[in-house]
Amino acid sequence: MCISRSRLVQLVAIAVTALAGSCAAAVAQPAQQLSFYWTHAGSTSKIGFHFTLQTYDTTGAVPPPLTDYYVRLPRGAAVRRQFATPRYACDGPALRDAINARPSGISFTRQIANLRPFIRSLEHSRSRADRAARANAMVCERARVGDGTAEIDARRVTPVLSELLPAHFAVFLSHGTVPGAIIGFTILGAADESSPLVRRYPVLAGVHAALQGNVVNDPTPDGLYGYKLLLPKGPINGLQVSIAEVTATIHGLTIRKGTCLKRRTGGRCAARARTDLNSFVLPRCPPSGELHAQLYAGYAPPTPSVTTTFAVACPNFTR
16 A cells, blocks of 8 residues: 555654754765667667666765756657557556555556556456546556666665665556646556565555656757656655666557557548557657757756766667
8 A cells, every 4th residue: 555754754764863964964966877778679660768867966965856857859759649649548646546445465566567467357347446447557558668677765764764775667658747748658666575675664665656757849949859758756655765776668659550540420440550650750860870868957056957968879770
């Protein structure tokens, strides 16, 4: 079950005194590193990518809370409109709450990694809530675009959690939640139950996160960038933690040639896909052979913001 911040601190910080005011705080010096490469299966219909993002403070302290966090994509990168529909709009918080409301003895991370058993468990229920939960879970399974692992720095919650907390997560397309969003994405995750820290404090596995991101079209005047990915920031389930490292693999979804894209009143198909359609549209490869993107992390003054510009070779689909 999900637990509140006050309950978590009570359970894991019993008999621990926070080291408040132990010394003058140094000015935070946050830094970030990003590695990125394309994944594919020999054609543009199978495009995806893999990345590792590390965030830390060079002083050794916990990085301060983010006020802004986004990635600018190269101009021309896009999400096809055929995927910005209710058919691919997972309600992440509703899925998390539905799983939490139906204890099964299976860990949360295993359930979000494969929703099919959860869907089957609701198949014969006549409950309106169960039918709604099943319908949403089916959409989420269809809208699954990736998964990964994270390392959580929870020292700000309590000094007891001095080690990084490993976690697993899954990523799904969703409705956008900010004005002008083209599409959204929702991230569901929880701590790795096999980790020594969770074995020491089992209550940590009960923090089930549902984070929301958005994709907006925000072209820069210089013409270099188009889409902006607004990444999740702020507390997780009320807990002010820092995500020290994220490793994720994101894959495109595919609508197969011949699939009905639009139906007339009465159910007859009005338009079909003429070719296989991948959810991601690649930008045109420039003469340099490299695509550029930008990662921005903003913090409240006096902490300086961090901007990282990186380049990656255009994917080669000739094999």
